[in-house]
Amino acid sequence: MNIGEAAAQSGVSAKMIRHYETLGLVKPVRRANNYRSYTPQNVAVLRFIRHARDLAFPLAEVKQLLALWQDEGRESADVRRIALGHVEALEEKARSMQAVAASLRHLAEHCAGDGKPDCPILDDLAGSRQRMAAED
Amino acid sequence: MNIGEAAAQSGVSAKMIRHYETLGLVKPVRRANNYRSYTPQNVAVLRFIRHARDLAFPLAEVKQLLALWQDEGRESADVRRIALGHVEALEEKARSMQAVAASLRHLAEHCAGDGKPDCPILDDLAGSRQRMAAED
DNA sequence: CCTTGACCTTCCCCCAAGGGCAAGCACCAT
DNA sequence: ATGGTGCTTGCCCTTGGGGGAAGGTCAAGG
Numbered sequence: 001m002n003i004g005e006a007a008a009q010s011g012v013s014a015k016m017i018r019h020y021e022t023l024g025l026v027k028p029v030r031r032a033n034n035y036r037s038y039t040p041q042n043v044a045v046l047r048f049i050r051h052a053r054d055l056a057f058p059l060a061e062v063k064q065l066l067a068l069w070q071d072e073g074r075e076s077a078d079v080r081r082i083a084l085g086h087v088e089a090l091e092e093k094a095r096s097m098q099a100v101a102a103s104l105r106h107l108a109e110h111c112a113g114d115g116k117p118d119c120p121i122l123d124d125l126a127g128s129r130q131r132m133a134a135e136d
Numbered sequence: 137m138n139i140g141e142a143a144a145q146s147g148v149s150a151k152m153i154r155h156y157e158t159l160g161l162v163k164p165v166r167r168a169n170n171y172r173s174y175t176p177q178n179v180a181v182l183r184f185i186r187h188a189r190d191l192a193f194p195l196a197e198v199k200q201l202l203a204l205w206q207d208e209g210r211e212s213a214d215v216r217r218i219a220l221g222h223v224e225a226l227e228e229k230a231r232s233m234q235a236v237a238a239s240l241r242h243l244a245e246h247c248a249g250d251g252k253p254d255c256p257i258l259d260d261l262a263g264s265r266q267r268m269a270a271e272d
Numbered sequence: 273c274c275t276t277g278a279c280c281t282t283c284c285c286c287c288a289a290g291g292g293c294a295a296g297c298a299c300c301a302t
Numbered sequence: 303a304t305g306g307t308g309c310t311t312g313c314c315c316t317t318g319g320g321g322g323a324a325g326g327t328c329a330a331g332g
Contacts, residue, residue: 051261080249090237094230101226113216122205125187
């Protein structure tokens with residue numbers, strides 16, 4: 001099938017299918033007219049990539065997971081290690097974002113939010129006062 | 137002072153100082169030799185930007201906050217609105233990352249992680265089974 | 273006076289993970 | 303045979319930076 005059909009069946013845009021090809025994730029055969037031709041197996045690979053991206057795996061890890069998937073002799077320990085490493089990264093990032101959100105929300109709670117110019121948020125950003133302590 | 141000194145005093149790399157200038161965030165004067173010259177006020181602006189970036193404000197919002205900071209007639213309500221909007225965005229993003237992490241961790245918990253090839257993580261990515269239900 | 277080294281300037285390429293557009297070729301149906 | 307749709311490549315854009323080349327400037331020291 002052509003790239004448009006593969007895109008429709010996999011849910012991956014034609015643009016990104018070509019991009020994944022340059023990254024070595026999928027290798028369609030070329031027909032005489034230079035069109036890329038995708039097998040149902042290629043489409044399964046594209047779906048795999050999309051699901052992995054939905055789980056926010058970076059493409060470098062998607063590539064590793066794809067290699068393991070296609071390796072009959074894989075060890076599930078390798079898959080699990082990659083997945084848990086990614087889970088740790090996601091959780092760490094989420095924690096850090098929540099900490100930032102919490103401290104900013106704390107600042108905002110002390111801002112009158114009225115028509116006057118005084119604002120502890122701007123004071124904090126300007127560093128005119130020491131950073132607001134964790135415990136008010 | 138030159139850009140190197142401004143970078144040292146503000147904690148913003150010379151590279152990014154020039155970048156922020158192209159975005160209109162800071163406007164050093166030019167000397168006869170074409171060198172940028174920074175006042176202590178410029179350095180304060182750079183510090184403001186760095187603090188705002190530490191709170192993960194996108195540069196477009198940093199620009200708005202900077203304009204409000206420099207506006208004597210500002211209303212703190214405007215600052216608060218921007219800050220709370222950003223807090224919501226951060227919390228939403230963090231929640232979504234945690235949800236992804238939780239579902240992936242759930243899959244990993246059902247992976248033997250041994251020398252055998254069977255792995256529910258790969259099964260899920262391949263879509264060979266229906267996605268694992270929320271409640272196992 | 274001249275050299276050397278540190279600093280500054282502009283310009284370009286790179287990262288992730290895509291989106292979008294344009295010119296040109298291929299294919300299919302009317 | 304001709305138009306519309308689809309495929310090809312190539313380029314620019316995004317965010318928030320990092321790195322480096324080529325060339326101009328300045329100050330210190332021989």
